[in-house]
Amino acid sequence: MDQLPDFWRTEVFHPLSVHFPIVLLLMASLFKLIGLWSSRITWDHGGRFLLILGVIGVWLSIYTGNLADGIVSRQLCDPTVLKEHENFAYTTAWIFTIALLIDILTRYIDLIKTRITGIILVILMLAGSASLAYVGHLGAELVYQQAAGVNVPSGDCSEFN
Structure with missing residues (x-):
């Protein structure tokens, strides 16, 4: 190998797109959890906004x-x-997508807007967060144990000179 491969390879788009939705979905779960006990509606609305962005991002990550x-x-x-x-x-993407649908329905249909629905939503999002952590663990195994999508330099590192 005489030169480094181009950075903008197809397999690089996935790690570039995956980290932002991870943070969005974890923060959405935290906001919704706090929103259960807080009297401020800001936590609930903030959690919904983060969840919307996170669900869009997680499906983009699946695509990449x-x-x-x-x-x-x-x-x-x-x-x-x-x-x-x-x-x-x-599985993770579908869990958070279902959570988003429930959250949107509870926003617009007062009949299902109950405390128990909020608790179910948070439990679902926490399950999604656990699944998300496992997906991240498997992704780390792929990269750090099998060098998935990683350029492995030659023994003498001649491509860096």
Whole structure:
């Protein structure tokens, strides 16, 4: 290898797009949890806004993950980790999407806007957060144990000279 590969490779779009939704979804869960006990509506509205952005972002991350899959899967020693990462990513995305739908429905339909619905929503979002943490763990395994999507320099690092 005489030169470094271009940074803007297809498999790089996934790590670039995945970290922002992680923060958005975790913060949305925290805001909604605080909103259960706070009398200020700001926590609830802030949580909803973060959840909307996070759900959009998580589906973008799934899209970029699918793009990277075709390139990275051929280079892995254990592609079952990638498949589990993908499956849990879809599960996580659907959990938060369902949470968003429930949250939007409770915003506009007073009949289902109850404390128990809020508790169910927070439990669902906390389950999504746990799933999100596991997806991140699997992603870290792919990168740090199998060098998924990572440029491995030559032994003499000649491409850096």
